[in-house]
Amino acid sequence: MHVSHEDDPVLERFHFLVNAPALFNAVATAVDLDIFGFLSRQGPAGFQEIHEQVDVPAHQLRVLLQGVCATGLLTRDEGRYANSAVAEDLLASDAEDSWSHILLGWRDIYYPAFGHMTMALRAGTNTALADHPGDEPTLYQRLSRNPELEAVFHRAMSAFTLRSVDALVARQEFSSVRHLLDIGGGDGTTSARLSDRYPDMRITVFDIPSVSRLAEDKTTARFGGQVALCPGDIFVDPFPQGADGVLFSHVLEIFSEDVILGQLKKAYDALPSGGRVFVYGYNVSDDETDGIFSARLGLYFNVLASGQGMAYPAKDYEAWLSRVGFTDVRTATGLPYEHGLSMGVKP
Numbered sequence: 116m117h118v119s120h121e122d123d124p125v126l127e128r129f130h131f132l133v134n135a136p137a138l139f140n141a142v143a144t145a146v147d148l149d150i151f152g153f154l155s156r157q158g159p160a161g162f163q164e165i166h167e168q169v170d171v172p173a174h175q176l177r178v179l180l181q182g183v184c185a186t187g188l189l190t191r192d193e194g195r196y197a198n199s200a201v202a203e204d205l206l207a208s209d210a211e212d213s214w215s216h217i218l219l220g221w222r223d224i225y226y227p228a229f230g231h232m233t234m235a236l237r238a239g240t241n242t243a244l245a246d247h248p249g250d251e252p253t254l255y256q257r258l259s260r261n262p263e264l265e266a267v268f269h270r271a272m273s274a275f276t277l278r279s280v281d282a283l284v285a286r287q288e289f290s291s292v293r294h295l296l297d298i299g300g301g302d303g304t305t306s307a308r309l310s311d312r313y314p315d316m317r318i319t320v321f322d323i324p325s326v327s328r329l330a331e332d333k334t335t336a337r338f339g340g341q342v343a344l345c346p347g348d349i350f351v352d353p354f355p356q357g358a359d360g361v362l363f364s365h366v367l368e369i370f371s372e373d374v375i376l377g378q379l380k381k382a383y384d385a386l387p388s389g390g391r392v393f394v395y396g397y398n399v400s401d402d403e404t405d406g407i408f409s410a411r412l413g414l415y416f417n418v419l420a421s422g423q424g425m426a427y428p429a430k431d432y433e434a435w436l437s438r439v440g441f442t443d444v445r446t447a448t449g450l451p452y453e454h455g456l457s458m459g460v461k462p
């Protein structure tokens with residue numbers, strides 16, 4: 116006799132979870148086939164109208180549409196399909212912040228790696244990186260050998276960052292910074308937002324050379340002298356001098372405690388007295404039981420990206436900032452998508 120868990124919300128979650136990999140891929144395929152975009156431009160459409168737009172045999176399209184309807188992202192009313200409000204808002208456009216970019220990035224880069232999870236966690240290192248040619252120890256470095264996949268990665272990264280960055284940019288602590296170093300600043304998405312908001316702030320975006328090239332359009336082309344690019348390796352090259360603020364956005368969480376302490380010390384040494392450090396990213400709850408975005412991220416780091424790191428709880432960052440010598444250490448918690456901003460000031 117099985118016990119019934121009918122009223123237990125964990126059961127409902129379990130049922131969704133075990134089907135989620137297939138459903139996730141169905142939704143990503145619908146993005147690929149521009150089904151959400153078509154329904155957005157066209158309004159509700161019958162099967163035949165969708166079929167005329169999509170190069171998939173009728174039976175296979177029927178199966179796909181059933182799968183996407185089962186997620187709730189498409190609705191079907193008297194035979195006509197339509198985007199749900201969530202699909203219309205998140206998946207129908209090709210805009211920079213569209214979730215469509217995020218889905219394709221997760222599908223092409225993150226999720227293939229998770230099949231290696233048991234092996235990677237047992238091995239204590241990112242064994243899934245073997246699927247990406249090269250001998251460098253992190254995914255970021257190896258992606259520079261594959262410009263197409265690197266572009267997919269940074270389009271997804273940028274779209275996700277845009278979904279949470281407003282809360283970061285709005286922090287009044289940035290208004291006193293004259294020159295900010297955006298360490299691991301990626302394609303410059305965050306710096307571009309900061310430049311819009313603080314036209315008097317100079318910003319230097321530091322990232323590996325292949326990523327710096329991706330940042331050119333978004334930063335120097337648009338912001339001229341306000342944003343400079345500094346190609347380099349955080350483990351090899353010194354941080355540029357003269358800044359009074361250092362931002363690590365979605366960067367420290369990739370690495371182990373020792374590496375984080377080393378990078379925070381580097382920031383401390385580069386800053387003048389009164390200079391500010393900002394550590395922005397995902398935080399799991401202090402008791403490490405909560406945060407599904409953070410959970411995915413920590414697993415991705417350990418299986419694929421670096422073999423280290425996690426969405427550390429804010430109290431870890433606060434302890435590390437204090438240990439390195441920063442004062443006024445605190446965290447703005449509860450930012451969108453499980454984000455927090457830990458800050459400190461060099462005395």
Ligand SMILES: C[S@@+](CC[C@H](N)C(=O)[O-])C[C@H]1O[C@@H](n2cnc3c(N)ncnc32)[C@H](O)[C@@H]1O
Pocket residue numbers: 253255256272273276298299300301302304305321322323326347348349350363364365366
């Ligand atoms: C998760 S992305 C964050 C991008 C951006 N800061 C944001 O919040 O959207 C991490 C960034 O760190 C950069 N990075 C990783 N290892 C690096 C290294 N050794 N030196 C310089 N940048 C590095 C990557 O290229 C990537 O752009």
